[in-house]
Amino acid sequence: MAAIIDGKAVSAATRANIAGEVSALKERGVSVGLAVIIVGDDPASRVYVNNKKKACAELGIYSEEYALPEQTTTEELLQLVGQLNARGDISGILCQLPLPRHIDETAVINAISAQKDVDAFHPQNVGHIMIGDYHFLPCTPAGVMRLLEYYNIDVCGKRCVVIGRSNIVGKPMAMLLLHSNATVTVCHSKTRDLAAICREADVIVAAVGRAGFVTADMVKEGAAVIDVGMNRDGNGKLCGDVDFDGVSAVAGYITPVPGGVGPMTITMLMENTVTAAKLQNGI
Ligand code: NAP
Numbered sequence: 001m002a003a004i005i006d007g008k009a010v011s012a013a014t015r016a017n018i019a020g021e022v023s024a025l026k027e028r029g030v031s032v033g034l035a036v037i038i039v040g041d042d043p044a045s046r047v048y049v050n051n052k053k054k055a056c057a058e059l060g061i062y063s064e065e066y067a068l069p070e071q072t073t074t075e076e077l078l079q080l081v082g083q084l085n086a087r088g089d090i091s092g093i094l095c096q097l098p099l100p101r102h103i104d105e106t107a108v109i110n111a112i113s114a115q116k117d118v119d120a121f122h123p124q125n126v127g128h129i130m131i132g133d134y135h136f137l138p139c140t141p142a143g144v145m146r147l148l149e150y151y152n153i154d155v156c157g158k159r160c161v162v163i164g165r166s167n168i169v170g171k172p173m174a175m176l177l178l179h180s181n182a183t184v185t186v187c188h189s190k191t192r193d194l195a196a197i198c199r200e201a202d203v204i205v206a207a208v209g210r211a212g213f214v215t216a217d218m219v220k221e222g223a224a225v226i227d228v229g230m231n232r233d234g235n236g237k238l239c240g241d242v243d244f245d246g247v248s249a250v251a252g253y254i255t256p257v258p259g260g261v262g263p264m265t266i267t268m269l270m271e272n273t274v275t276a277a278k279l280q281n282g283i
Helices: 007-027 043-059 074-085 105-111 123-131 139-150 170-179 194-199 244-248 261-280
Strands: 033-039 062-068 092-095 159-163 183-187 203-206 224-227
Touching: 007 043, 007 139, 007 261, 033 043, 033 074, 033 261, 043 062, 043 261, 062 074, 074 092, 074 105, 092 261, 123 170, 139 170, 139 224, 139 261, 159 170, 159 194, 170 183, 170 203, 183 194
Parallel strands: 033 062, 033 092, 159 183, 159 203, 203 224
Antiparallel strands: none
16 A cells, blocks of 8 residues: 655645744845736636745745736736836745736746746746756646655656646656656657556656546556646546555555645745745845
8 A cells, every 4th residue: 555645744844944944034134025916717726826825924925916807918917027026025926827818928927037936937947947957946846856855765767757748847847857867758648558658657747637547557566656636526626637546556655636746836836935035135
């Protein structure tokens, strides 16, 4: 039976350190602040933004929310980002994605100062991650790496399979595993024999967005299975990409959903906000 990787516990331990850093910075007169922009009324985005604000409050990080109407234009959004870039009390800027279709998402991401880009989506930061010389890491892949480290799951020389190749999760995830000397295979919707590729893996990271996608027959005995997926089942209940009950019987380690990768994503955002404050203050 697989050992459960407890994202809530790792998150709590990490947050305690972050809270300590925030108060030490405050004593030095350095403000740590996060601006969160949300456009429109997507219910899932609303939940994510509320959780981010809650985490800021818990850790003593100042936060501001900009809840803008659906019909906001790209120009209006760029103007707001420009104002936030210029503010000394705002260390990090996060624009909750996805944005409404009429907004030029790339223009908005590119407009956020690379030093305040706590999501690490700016092309400059993406390039830094590619060459392995970075300040910020995208929150979800960084959270996965932290979970692996915490449970002493060393990926060096191991076969790791990432299912999904999005810019937000799959691609940076593969890059971080590669930086840690794993042998990485990235699978996507055009991959042939995906199940056979997965069966070779010591570590599987599933970031597909399909409930129950990874089943027990795709998992090697003892493998670590990390479930990034956040889906709703037929009853509206939150579930991951992995058939938890079936895979638990085969895997060595498994992350639950909820309570696995999710809490780590927000914690890594908080850590990035502190990093941003330090960076902007030459610390
Ligand atoms: P995305 O942009 O939709 O990417 C999904 C990826 O899965 C794509 O690369 C796609 O391949 C691949 N895929 C889809 N169907 C497939 C199939 N049948 N076989 C193999 N690959 C397939 O999603 P995302 O933003 O990366 O997010 C993935 C999941 O993680 C979602 O459930 C999301 O809600 C969740 N998520 C969770 C957190 C967290 O904090 N836990 C954070 C971010 C995202 P193609 O490229 O070929 O289309």
